[in-house]
Amino acid sequence: MMANVLLVLPLLIPLLTAATSFLAWRRTALHRALAVVGAAALLAAGIALLVYVWNHGTIATQAGAWPAPFGITLVADLFSALMVVLAGVVSLAVVIFSLGSMDRGREAYGYYPLVHGLLLGVCGAFLTGDLFNLYVWFEVMLMASFVLLALGGERAQLHGGIKYVTLNLVSSAVFLAAVGILYGLTGTLNMADLAERLNRIGPHSAVTAVGMLFLIAFGIKAAMFPLFFWLPASYHTPPGAASALFAGLLTKVGVYALIRVFTLLFVHEREFTHLLILVLSGLTMVTGVLGAVAQQEFRRVLSFHIISQIGYMTMGLGLAGLVDSPALAAVALAGSIFYIAHHIIVKTNLFLVSTVARRICGTFDLKLQGGLYQSQPLLAVLFLVPALSLAGIPPLSGFFAKLSLVQAGLNAEQYAIAATALAVGLLTLFSMTKIWAEAFWKPMPGTPTENAAASLLAPAQTRRLLIPIGALALLTVAIGLGAEFVFTLATGAAEQLLHRESYIQAVMGGTP
Amino acid sequence: METVLAIVVGCLYAAGIYMMLRRSLFKLILGLVLLSHGANLLIFTVGGLTRGRPPIAPPGATQPPTPSADPLPQSLILTAIVIGFAVLAFSLVLFHRGYQTFGSDDPDDLKVSE
Numbered sequence: 001m002m003a004n005v006l007l008v009l010p011l012l013i014p015l016l017t018a019a020t021s022f023l024a025w026r027r028t029a030l031h032r033a034l035a036v037v038g039a040a041a042l043l044a045a046g047i048a049l050l051v052y053v054w055n056h057g058t059i060a061t062q063a064g065a066w067p068a069p070f071g072i073t074l075v076a077d078l079f080s081a082l083m084v085v086l087a088g089v090v091s092l093a094v095v096i097f098s099l100g101s102m103d104r105g106r107e108a109y110g111y112y113p114l115v116h117g118l119l120l121g122v123c124g125a126f127l128t129g130d131l132f133n134l135y136v137w138f139e140v141m142l143m144a145s146f147v148l149l150a151l152g153g154e155r156a157q158l159h160g161g162i163k164y165v166t167l168n169l170v171s172s173a174v175f176l177a178a179v180g181i182l183y184g185l186t187g188t189l190n191m192a193d194l195a196e197r198l199n200r201i202g203p204h205s206a207v208t209a210v211g212m213l214f215l216i217a218f219g220i221k222a223a224m225f226p227l228f229f230w231l232p233a234s235y236h237t238p239p240g241a242a243s244a245l246f247a248g249l250l251t252k253v254g255v256y257a258l259i260r261v262f263t264l265l266f267v268h269e270r271e272f273t274h275l276l277i278l279v280l281s282g283l284t285m286v287t288g289v290l291g292a293v294a295q296q297e298f299r300r301v302l303s304f305h306i307i308s309q310i311g312y313m314t315m316g317l318g319l320a321g322l323v324d325s326p327a328l329a330a331v332a333l334a335g336s337i338f339y340i341a342h343h344i345i346v347k348t349n350l351f352l353v354s355t356v357a358r359r360i361c362g363t364f365d366l367k368l369q370g371g372l373y374q375s376q377p378l379l380a381v382l383f384l385v386p387a388l389s390l391a392g393i394p395p396l397s398g399f400f401a402k403l404s405l406v407q408a409g410l411n412a413e414q415y416a417i418a419a420t421a422l423a424v425g426l427l428t429l430f431s432m433t434k435i436w437a438e439a440f441w442k443p444m445p446g447t448p449t450e451n452a453a454a455s456l457l458a459p460a461q462t463r464r465l466l467i468p469i470g471a472l473a474l475l476t477v478a479i480g481l482g483a484e485f486v487f488t489l490a491t492g493a494a495e496q497l498l499h500r501e502s503y504i505q506a507v508m509g510g511t512p
Numbered sequence: 513m514e515t516v517l518a519i520v521v522g523c524l525y526a527a528g529i530y531m532m533l534r535r536s537l538f539k540l541i542l543g544l545v546l547l548s549h550g551a552n553l554l555i556f557t558v559g560g561l562t563r564g565r566p567p568i569a570p571p572g573a574t575q576p577p578t579p580s581a582d583p584l585p586q587s588l589i590l591t592a593i594v595i596g597f598a599v600l601a602f603s604l605v606l607f608h609r610g611y612q613t614f615g616s617d618d619p620d621d622l623k624v625s626e
Binding site: 132135136139142143146147150153155158159161162165166169170172173174176177179180181183184185189 | 532537540544547548550551552554555557558559560584585588591592595598599602603606607609610613614619622
């Protein structure tokens with residue numbers, strides 16, 4: 001009973017928040033209050049779910065009490081529960097940040113209910129146990145993100161929005177086709193049931209081909225090489241808070257889906273599928289970080305870094321498929337999961353910092369920014385924490401995330417990928433130094449009066465925006481200092497992912 | 513029958529991708545429509561085609577006669593059509609706004625700065 005409630009709450013909370021806000025369309029003040037309460041409740045529900053799953057193992061519930069595999073299944077293992085918690089953290093920080101930074105026009109046109117619509121899709125994708133249902137949740141999430149991206153209708157937004165919408169629709173069409181073919185091959189779409197039937201089929205070329213279709217579909221969503229072009233074209237166009245939400249959550253849903261299907265379903269020709277994932281990971285890291293070097297716009301630099309970081313997340317997945325011992329595979333996957341947790345918090349935070357910098361300097365262009373270290377020393381410190389963490393400087397969270405992945409690479413004797421990961425970390429540091437030198441250290445170009453006129457923020461407003469940024473920075477430090485605990489959690493999640501029988505047992509009940 | 517539908521699906525995909533590669537936002541939308549129709553028809557075909565045998569149990573029986581049509585692909589397609597319709601409506605509006613703002617139907621003319 002408890003499990004049922006906990007599984008449904010992360011879907012119910014954003015749904016009710018969004019629906020209530022839509023009903024009270026004109027009352028923006030109510031939207032703001034509801035959005036904060038809803039995000040806080042989502043975080044609390046996520047934590048409760050995580051604690052429950054930690055104590056009781058994988059849990060599942062069947063919607064409408066239709067037994068699996070006929071009904072719609074909701075499943076939570078440690079990995080999905082952890083993702084829900086992270087979604088809660090990001091949404092709370094972004095909503096609080098939005099209160100002080102979102103313009104009246106966008107608020108009046110339903111910005112807050114849309115954020116919760118997005119969260120509904122994200123949490124649904126994390127918790128569903130059915131592939132077609134996953135498609136539906138993806139569409140819910142995409143629809144909300146389309147509107148959030150285009151809301152306001154500025155030139156740049158339309159420009160980015162058209163590319164974003166087109167490529168995501170192509171990805172959805174591929175996903176749908178893959179789901180259809182898989183149904184034709186196996187006669188089921190329940191993931192646990194599918195895992196069992198694919199086990200019985202064993203290595204089969206048609207199944208692997210469908211796996212590749214999933215790799216393309218989720219690869220577009222996750223922005224893997226060579227399918228990432230929509231991301232740097234669109235993420236820098238919406239208002240800062242919205243792009244921080246996108247940067248934190250959207251691509252990670254794609255990574256989550258990749259990890260889910262390539263640990264549960266397509267595991268019978270690993271020497272091909274997972275090697276391909278590993279190679280793509282390396283290329284994703286390198287192209288992303290090189291793209292970032294060439295950029296001069298704050299958010300575009302960060303966007304390219306999302307791509308390069310996606311490579312790290314899928315690297316653990318690739319390595320996990322290529323080692324024979326389950327213990328080493330668990331270490332590799334745990335590295336991926338640790339990396340996702342670290343990345344979501346850090347990247348959201350960096351986008352929020354970039355928004356404050358934009359408010360103060362009047363532009364996102366690094367060449368035109370400057371003097372932030374002098375005028376905003378606290379902001380400068382709060383930039384350094386996530387920036388250094390992203391580059392992997394100890395004792396911050398990114399160091400331990402990278403350490404575990406590189407260690408997994410050495411364990412698997414994949415020295416090329418380990419070397420790539422280290423080199424890309426160095427280039428990331430270079431990029432972060434560039435932002436530091438341009439936006440924070442060099443004096444502000446232009447005369448003081450011009451600069452004062454360009455600034456859109458009163459000091460009191462700035463302080464309010466720094467609260468969520470500071471909280472996320474503290475969390476980054478906390479993950480770094482408490483790395484042992486987070487790593488235990490990630491290892492637990494990885495072991496559950498690799499121990500597929502427990503997942504099947506939880507969903508299908510007594511007949512594994 | 514499956515062979516014919518397989519060819520139709522292939523044609524839909526080919527036409528959809530061809531349309532998407534044209535230099536026109538309008539044709540891009542048409543391409544997306546064809547692509548999603550192709551995917552829907554694909555689900556229908558791979559789910560197995562059974563003519564004239566609805567999966568309805570006759571009076572007194574506890575299960576429908578075998579072989580009967582599989583209802584699941586049809587419900588999947590129905591869901592996909594509804595979602596596709598909503599997404600299409602949104603993208604039409606978005607692309608129209610883009611056309612109004614940029615004054616051109618050519619994706620290469622979309623420039624951020626004036």
